[in-house]
Amino acid sequence: MISCIIFCLLLISASTYFFINAKKIKRNILLGRKIKLNDNKNKRFKTMLLVAFGQQKMFAKPIPAILHFFLYSAFIITQIELLEIITDGITGHHRIFREALGGIYTFAVSFIEILSVLAFIGTIAFLARRNLLKIPRLTMNELNGWPKLDANLILIAEIVLICFIFMMNGADEVLYSRGLSHATNLNEGSLGFSISRHLGPMLYGNFPEGGLHVIERIGWWGHIIMVFGFLNYLPFSKHLHIVLGFPNTYYSNLKQKGEFTTLDSVTDVVAPNFDPAYVAKTNPNNAQRFGVKDVQDLTWKNLLDAYSCTECGRCTSACPQNITGKKLSPRKIMMDTRDRLTEVGNNIDANNGTFVEDGKSLLGDYITTEEIWACNTCNACVEACPININPLEIIVEMRRYLVMEESQNPSELTNMFSNLENNGAPWQFSPADRANWAKE
Amino acid sequence: MDNQQSSIINQQLKVPFMSELIAKGETPEILFWVGCSGSFDDRAKKITKAIVRILNHVNIKFAILGTEEGCTGDPAKRAGNEFLYQMQAMQNISVMNGYNVKKIVTGCPHCFNTIKNEYPALGGNYEVVHHTQLVQELINQGKLKVQGGEFKGKKIVFHDPCYLGRANNVYEAPREIIQKLDVELAEMKRSKANGLCCGAGGAQMFKEAEKGNKEVNVERAEEALALNPDVIAVGCPFCNTMMTDGVKHFNKEEKTKVLDVAELIATANDL
Numbered sequence: 073m074i075s076c077i078i079f080c081l082l083l084i085s086a087s088t089y090f091f092i093n094a095k096k097i098k099r100n101i102l103l104g105r106k107i108k109l110n111d112n113k114n115k116r117f118k119t120m121l122l123v124a125f126g127q128q129k130m131f132a133k134p135i136p137a138i139l140h141f142f143l144y145s146a147f148i149i150t151q152i153e154l155l156e157i158i159t160d161g162i163t164g165h166h167r168i169f170r171e172a173l174g175g176i177y178t179f180a181v182s183f184i185e186i187l188s189v190l191a192f193i194g195t196i197a198f199l200a201r202r203n204l205l206k207i208p209r210l211t212m213n214e215l216n217g218w219p220k221l222d223a224n225l226i227l228i229a230e231i232v233l234i235c236f237i238f239m240m241n242g243a244d245e246v247l248y249s250r251g252l253s254h255a256t257n258l259n260e261g262s263l264g265f266s267i268s269r270h271l272g273p274m275l276y277g278n279f280p281e282g283g284l285h286v287i288e289r290i291g292w293w294g295h296i297i298m299v300f301g302f303l304n305y306l307p308f309s310k311h312l313h314i315v316l317g318f319p320n321t322y323y324s325n326l327k328q329k330g331e332f333t334t335l336d337s338v339t340d341v342v343a344p345n346f347d348p349a350y351v352a353k354t355n356p357n358n359a360q361r362f363g364v365k366d367v368q369d370l371t372w373k374n375l376l377d378a379y380s381c382t383e384c385g386r387c388t389s390a391c392p393q394n395i396t397g398k399k400l401s402p403r404k405i406m407m408d409t410r411d412r413l414t415e416v417g418n419n420i421d422a423n424n425g426t427f428v429e430d431g432k433s434l435l436g437d438y439i440t441t442e443e444i445w446a447c448n449t450c451n452a453c454v455e456a457c458p459i460n461i462n463p464l465e466i467i468v469e470m471r472r473y474l475v476m477e478e479s480q481n482p483s484e485l486t487n488m489f490s491n492l493e494n495n496g497a498p499w500q501f502s503p504a505d506r507a508n509w510a511k512e
Numbered sequence: 513m514d515n516q517q518s519s520i521i522n523q524q525l526k527v528p529f530m531s532e533l534i535a536k537g538e539t540p541e542i543l544f545w546v547g548c549s550g551s552f553d554d555r556a557k558k559i560t561k562a563i564v565r566i567l568n569h570v571n572i573k574f575a576i577l578g579t580e581e582g583c584t585g586d587p588a589k590r591a592g593n594e595f596l597y598q599m600q601a602m603q604n605i606s607v608m609n610g611y612n613v614k615k616i617v618t619g620c621p622h623c624f625n626t627i628k629n630e631y632p633a634l635g636g637n638y639e640v641v642h643h644t645q646l647v648q649e650l651i652n653q654g655k656l657k658v659q660g661g662e663f664k665g666k667k668i669v670f671h672d673p674c675y676l677g678r679a680n681n682v683y684e685a686p687r688e689i690i691q692k693l694d695v696e697l698a699e700m701k702r703s704k705a706n707g708l709c710c711g712a713g714g715a716q717m718f719k720e721a722e723k724g725n726k727e728v729n730v731e732r733a734e735e736a737l738a739l740n741p742d743v744i745a746v747g748c749p750f751c752n753t754m755m756t757d758g759v760k761h762f763n764k765e766e767k768t769k770v771l772d773v774a775e776l777i778a779t780a781n782d783l
């Protein structure tokens with residue numbers, strides 16, 4: 073009874089704290105500019121199924137894809153077991169679904185156990201890739217500090233969690249075989265769990281009853297406390313992608329990657345020169361700045377991208393400029409965006425719901441113009457991202473701000489612009505000579 | 513019409529102008545969008561002529577805009593100058609809509625991408641193909657017969673232009689035509705959707721690179737040259753410049769030529 077109360081208190085506080093932070097994230101995302109992305113629902117759903125659920129783009133790199141798939145499927149399937157743990161916790165039962173589900177139950181837990189072992193292998197391999205093999209995209213300087221710690225923490229937590237699962241199931245198997253388990257006795261020799269049936273007796277075979285109950289409870293409580301902990305760790309971690317990866321792929325850009333957005337506010341200025349009957353598309357009274365200087369100038373999708381980023385670095389390792397030693401790193405663009413957005417969110421929290429100017433901005437204090445001007449707009453980063461994040465859009469929007477609001481661009485580009493304006497070509501040739509090639 | 517220009521016909525090329533055809537009451541089947549590079553860059557002019565030779569050979573009724581053509585605005589747009597881009601775009605759109613243009617072939621993937629994907633938002637709706645797609649179409653329709661000629665048996669590697677490949681998912685058209693030449697088509701590790709940029713896109717063509725430890729075109733040329741090809745085939749005048757410089761960087765210009773797919777077709781078939 074007392075344990076039910078403790079459990080319920082834990083459950084309520086863990087969920088409440090999570091919802092408070094989830095709401096903040098939602099609010100932060102909605103600080104972005106409005107865009108409509110609710111067309112073509114079928115295609116969006118299909119994209120989400122393939123890219124997020126089916127992990128389609130991960131398989132461009134098969135080895136990490138398989139390892140990641142172990143963790144991912146274990147994570148998805150374990151949710152079923154979690155349901156039971158929560159029900160047991162509230163009601164004070166032990167393995168409440170077992171009697172009703174019978175063979176299906178045994179199968180489900182066995183399946184979870186096998187996935188847990190695979191996830192265990194995956195986790196060890198990931199730790200090794202990060203810390204021993206030093207895969208370049210996982211050890212770059214931009215990951216120093218929190219990002220590196222974040223990645224390792226979660227991997228270690230995963231290992232601890234899996235250990236708890238096997239403590240719980242293993243000890244229960246031994247108890248059951250001695251007829252001492254609290255699980256309903258269905259008159260088989262064992263609970264029949266694929267791994268614990270063997271692992272339990274190996275580890276705890278000659279433990280006394282009292283010890284076994286303690287181990288089983290440590291496993292059970294450890295498991296659920298890790299889960300609550302993980303839930304509340306998510307909002308501060310790159311692991312938020314396990315939730316946001318789904319909506320983020322749903323709201324993917326469905327157009328050709330080469331199509332950049334058209335600024336209606338610019339069209340409203342330019343079009344009347346060509347068509348006197350042109351009707352403006354934007355309202356001049358709520359004019360926004362051209363391009364992007366700070367996170368509030370980005371669209372909510374850009375901000376959702378930033379929260380979803382897994383920091384995997386696939387984008388950066390495909391970036392021609394990064395490969396050749398330039399400062400530009402599309403992953404850093406996403407990480408900076410998230411960091412600045414978090415800062416803006418904290419500012420709002422500290423000031424009773426309104427943002428108080430802090431003299432900082434995403435462009436300048438986080439992302440430098442050197443990075444912005446290095447981009448080839450080649451879309452390699454967009455193509456590489458396993459959850460369809462678009463760092464390029466942010467880069468181009470910042471160029472727009474620099475050029476159209478600040479007239480700050482590399483001087484060679486000023487020449488290119490003026491050639492374009494005067495000669496209709498980016499070089500200094502006379503437009504009258506445009507067809508001369510045909511005579512030569 | 514004061515813009516009217518008259519066909520340029522020299523011993524090899526027949527190049528009609530839009531204004532001239534329209535004045536005669538004729539409608540060309542397709543507008544050939546030459547682009548700035550194809551009009552002014554000495555190396556790219558050769559590609560333009562190769563495309564014209566193909567068009568002349570199959571007797572397709574085409575025209576160019578000549579002095580009425582202006583930059584699509586692509587470099588301005590990628591560099592963040594949306595004003596300049598839209599000025600250019602609307603100017604071009606009003607010319608093309610004035611001529612009631614329906615179909616366009618471009619000699620440059622940047623022009624292709626901009627007209628095809630970005631002009632519609634400003635009122636320019638056309639069917640746009642890249643020249644490699646047009647050639648593929650002509651071959652499939654039996655209008656153009658190609659053979660390997662001097663390239664037969666040679667090793668050719670195709671470098672995907674970002675604005676044809678990733679930006680528009682056109683990967684097969686150029687490869688299909690190259691294979692028609694009876695050559696060995698080699699692939700770099702980074703090809704198709706994973707292709708590496710030549711280094712020109714995003715207005716980098718017009719500025720110095722940022723500080724780093726290598727030029728992008730050198731990185732890409734190195735990858736292509738590792739396959740020891742006779743030809744690096746490209747489909748973009750900017751890639752052509754970048755790859756040519758990259759090959760020179762390694763002093764390999766004797767062994768490995770950088771040629772546009774249109775040049776391969778025109779040369780192999782003595783067009």
Ligand code: SF4
Nearest residue numbers: 391447448450451453
């Ligand atoms: S689009 Fe820009 S940031 Fe993205 S990979 Fe290409 S050069 Fe790098």
Ligand code: SF4
Nearest residue numbers: 381382384385387457
């Ligand atoms: S943007 Fe995508 S590819 Fe780049 S680090 Fe984030 S999740 Fe990985």
